[in-house]
Structures are given as C-alpha cells and as structure tokens.
Amino acid sequence: xxxxxxxxxxxxxxxxxxxxxxxxxxxxxxxxxxxxxxxxxxxxxxxxxxxxxxxxxxxxxxxxxxxxxxxxxxxxxxxxxxxxxxxxxxxxxxxxxxxxxxxxxxxxxxxxxxxxxxxxxxxxxxxxxxxxxxxxxxxxxxxxx
Amino acid sequence: xxxxxxxxxxxxxxxxxxxxxxxxxxxxxxxxxxxxxxxxxxxxxxxxxxxxxxxxxxxxxxxxxxxxxxxxxxxxxxxxxxxxxxxxxxxxxxxxxxxxxxxxxxxxxxxxxxxxxxxxxxxxxxxxxxxxxxxxxxxxxxxxxxxxxxxxxxxxxxxxxxxxxxxxxxxxxxxxxxxxxxxxxxxxxxxxxxxxxxxxxxxxxxxxxxxxxxxxxxxxxxxx
Numbered sequence: 567x568x569x570x571x572x573x574x575x576x577x578x579x580x581x582x583x584x585x586x587x588x589x590x591x592x593x594x595x596x597x598x599x600x601x602x603x604x605x606x607x608x609x610x611x612x613x614x615x616x617x618x619x620x621x622x623x624x625x626x627x628x629x630x631x632x633x634x635x636x637x638x639x640x641x642x643x644x645x646x647x648x649x650x651x652x653x654x655x656x657x658x659x660x661x662x663x664x665x666x667x668x669x670x671x672x673x674x675x676x677x678x679x680x681x682x683x684x685x686x687x688x689x690x691x692x693x694x695x696x697x698x699x700x701x702x703x704x705x706x707x708x709x710x711x
Numbered sequence: 712x713x714x715x716x717x718x719x720x721x722x723x724x725x726x727x728x729x730x731x732x733x734x735x736x737x738x739x740x741x742x743x744x745x746x747x748x749x750x751x752x753x754x755x756x757x758x759x760x761x762x763x764x765x766x767x768x769x770x771x772x773x774x775x776x777x778x779x780x781x782x783x784x785x786x787x788x789x790x791x792x793x794x795x796x797x798x799x800x801x802x803x804x805x806x807x808x809x810x811x812x813x814x815x816x817x818x819x820x821x822x823x824x825x826x827x828x829x830x831x832x833x834x835x836x837x838x839x840x841x842x843x844x845x846x847x848x849x850x851x852x853x854x855x856x857x858x859x860x861x862x863x864x865x866x867x868x869x870x871x872x873x874x875x876x877x878x879x880x881x882x883x884x885x886x887x888x889x890x891x892x893x894x895x896x897x898x899x900x901x902x903x904x905x906x907x908x909x910x911x912x913x914x915x916x917x918x919x920x921x922x923x924x925x926x927x928x929x930x931x932x933x934x935x
Contacts, residue, residue, distance in 0.1 A: 589809050598802045602795065609791045612934050617771060621859060628935055635930040639923060646801050646919040655722050656730040660740060667751055674755045678762030685763075 597645040604634050739913045743920045746882075750924050753878065754931050757871040761935075766858035768868050770933050773856050778839055790933050793836045794925065797883075800829025801922040804890075808915045811908025816897060819911060823894040826918065830887035837880050841873070849873075872932055879928050882921050889914050 608631065616627045644650035649657055722729040730737055761767055771786035778789070803825040810818030848855035854869040893914045902908045 589812050591806070591809060594802060594805045594809075598798065601798050605791060605794050605798070608930075608934060609787050612771070612787050631930050631934045635926055638926045642801070642919055642923045642926065646805055646922070647916055653722070653731045656732055656737075656740075659730060660744060663744060664747070666748075670751060671755055671758070674759040675762050678759035681763040682765070 593645060597641050600641055601638055604638050608634050733909055735909065735913055736916070739916050743916060746920065747924075750875075750878070750927070753871075753875050754927060757875065757931065760867050760871070764865065764867065766860050766862055766864070768854075768856040768864050769859040770935070772859075773844075774840075774933055776843055787933060789836070789840065790929060793833055793840075794929055796829055796833045796836065797922045797925050800826045800833070801919050803829060804915045804918045808908075808912050811902070811911040814903070814908065816900070816903055819897045819902070819908060820894065823890060823897060823911075827887055827890045827894060830883055830890065830918075833883055834880065834887065837876065837883075841876075844869075875928060876932070879921070879924055882924065886914075886918050886921050889917060 611627065611630065616624070619627075649660060722731070728734070728737070732740075774790055775784050775786040776789065777783065777785045803822045807819050807822035807826060810816075810822055844850075849869045849872075851870055851873050852866050854864050854866045856864055856868065858864045893911055896902060896910065897908075902910065
C-alpha cells in the first residue's frame with residue numbers, strides 16, 4: 567500500500583520539479599545506491615579481506631578506507647545537501663574554509679607521531695614496556711598525566 | 712532565490728545575495744561548517760593520540776556483536792546496519808525536501824515520518840551498542856580491551872569512543888527533535904500558510920550533516 571502511494575507522489579514531485587528547480591528524484595536514488603555499494607565494499611574489506619593480512623599492511627587498507635570515506639562524503643554533500651547544484655560563489659564559501667582540514671589533519675598526526683618517537687628516544691623503557699606482555703597497569707594512567 | 716541563473720550574472724555588484732540562496736539556509740551552512748570543525752577537532756585529537764600511542768585495540772575484536780546473536784563473531788555487521796539506517800533516513804529526508812518543493816503537504820508528512828523513524832532506529836541501535844559495551848566493562852575511564860598485539864591498552868580508546876559517538880548521538884537526537892517539530896508544523900499547515908517549505912530544507916541540511924559525520928566516525932573508529 568505504501569509502495570503504490572509512494573509511486574504516485576513520486577511521479578507528481580518529479581514532474582513538478584523538472585519545471586521548478588530541476589529536483590531529480592532519480593539522482594537521489596542513484597546516490598543512495600552508490601553510498602550503499604561503497605559501505606558494502608568497506609564491510610567486505612574490513613570483515614573478510616583485511617584480517618587475512620598482517621598488521622603491518624594495515625596502512626594500505628586505511629588509505630583505501632580514506633578514499634571510500636572521501637567518496638561517500640562527496641556524494642552526501644554534493645547530492646543530498648545539494649551543494650553541487652548551487653552557484654560557484656556558494657560552493658567556494660564552503661569548500662575553501664574546509665581546506666583548512668588538510669593542514670589540520672597533517673599537522674596534528676605528524677605531531678602525535680613525533681611525540682611517540684621522542685618518547686621512545688628519551689625513555690627507552692617506554693618502547694621496551696610496550697613489548698613486555700602484559701605491560702604494567704600504570705601504563706594507561708601515565709598517558710593522561 | 713528560484714530565479715534562473717544566467718552565466719555572466721554579476722554576483723558581487725550588490726542588490727542581491729551573491730550566493731543565490733536564502734539567508735537562513737546560508738546561515739545553516741555556516742553553522743554546519745563550525746560544527747564540522749568541532750567534530751574535526753575531536754576526531755583529529757583522537758588521531759593525534761593514536762599516532763602517539765604504541766598500539767591500539769583492533770576494532771574487529773571490540774565491535775563484533777550483533778543483537779540476539781550471542782557470541783558469534785560478526786565484526787562490523789551491526790555498525791554497517793546503523794550506517795545503512797542513517798543513509799536511508801537521509802534519502803527519505805531528501806524526498807521530504809523534494810515534496811516540500813512542490814508544496815505537497817501529504818508527501819512532506821509521509822517522508823518526515825520515515826526520517827524520524829530512521830533517526831529513532833539509529834539511536835536505538837546506538838543505545839544497544841553502548842549498553843553491550845558497558846556490560847563488557849567498557850566506559851569512560853575503563854577499558855577491558857587489550858591492544859591488537861595483546862599488550863595492555865590505555866583508556867584513551869574508550870574515552871574517545873564514548874565521547875565522539877556520544878557527541879554524534881546527541882546530534883542525531885537533536886536532529887530527531889528538530890524533525891518532529893518540522894512534522895508538527897507541516898501537519899498544522901504552518902508551511903502551507905507561509906507559502907513555502909524552506910524550513911524543511913534547513914532541517915534537511917542538518918540531518919544530512921549528521922549522516923556525513925557518521926561516515927567519518929564509522930571510518931575512524933570501526934575501520935582504522
């Protein structure tokens with residue numbers, strides 16, 4: 567019942583929109599399928615493929631996940647939030663400030679990595695204790711100080 | 712707002728919005744930008760701490776339960792279901808916005824109801840997940856999960872997980888409340904009297920943003 571009702575109202579909205587705003591119901595469903603397929607690929611990779619590889623290869627899977635995430639974000643912003651169909655001024659006022667994230671992510675991850683390396687250098691016990699099984703319980707609290 | 716845009720329109724010569732959108736919608740975009748930076752700060756501090764830490768728990772071992780499946784090892788399945796629910800409710804939200812464009816009140820009400828239902832379903836899933844983790848001994852300041860290599864993990868793992876998914880869940884909750892208000896206004900015919908459904912568009916932007924943030928939370932906590 568819901569289906570038939572849905573279909574009639576679709577047809578109606580589609581027709582009305584083609585004239586008014588170019589609101590495209592088909593594009594929305596296409597976006598939905600793209601998002602769904604990407605999520606399923608992520609699920610399959612994360613559940614079946616990545617666990618078969620040693621932990622040292624994790625970084626390559628992470629790069630793959632970043633690409634998928636970026637693609638999903640693009641489709642949500644461009645189609646669902648309709649930004650792709652706004653004028654260029656509007657797109658730029660959102661996209662240009664968002665570029666700050668590139669610096670933001672790069673700088674802070676670099677900083678975290680440098681902190682870890684410095685600690686290993688200054689406090690060799692830290693690097694050793696990581697290998698001991700299991701590490702002393704104070705290990706966790708140490709970090710918060 | 713609905714005027715056709717000609718190719719060589721001089722947007723910056725004054726007299727009209729250079730962005731060709733309604734004021735409220737533009738401000739919603741800017742609010743979402745500021746919110747994106749808040750979430751960004753949370754997620755990046757999480758990344759920074761992870762980069763500063765020797766080892767971290769494996770999400771496939773931590774998030775591997777599904778309601779009613781007991782101890783079956785099903786990594787990522789439940790959280791993928793949550794992702795699907797949120798994407799689906801984003802679709803119904805766009806359809807509500809679309810119905811609003813053509814001033815189809817019944818359509819707006821129907822799709823808003825589905826969107827609200829999706830939001831509530833997501834929150835219910837998250838409540839189950841949190842409860843399950845809590846019973847496993849995880850909470851702020853408590854982390855029962857070892858690192859992937861068997862070493863003792865820090866409480867940073869649970870602290871970041873509960874803080875960030877909690878902040879996102881709070882956004883979903885606010886989104887559901889906003890959507891319920893929009894539904895009531897649509898039922899009362901407020902938008903019809905006003906002559907437009909632009910409020911639905913603004914609520915829609917917020918709702919899609921919540922979905923967008925989840926995409927990043929999903930990657931950062933469940934995949935990395």
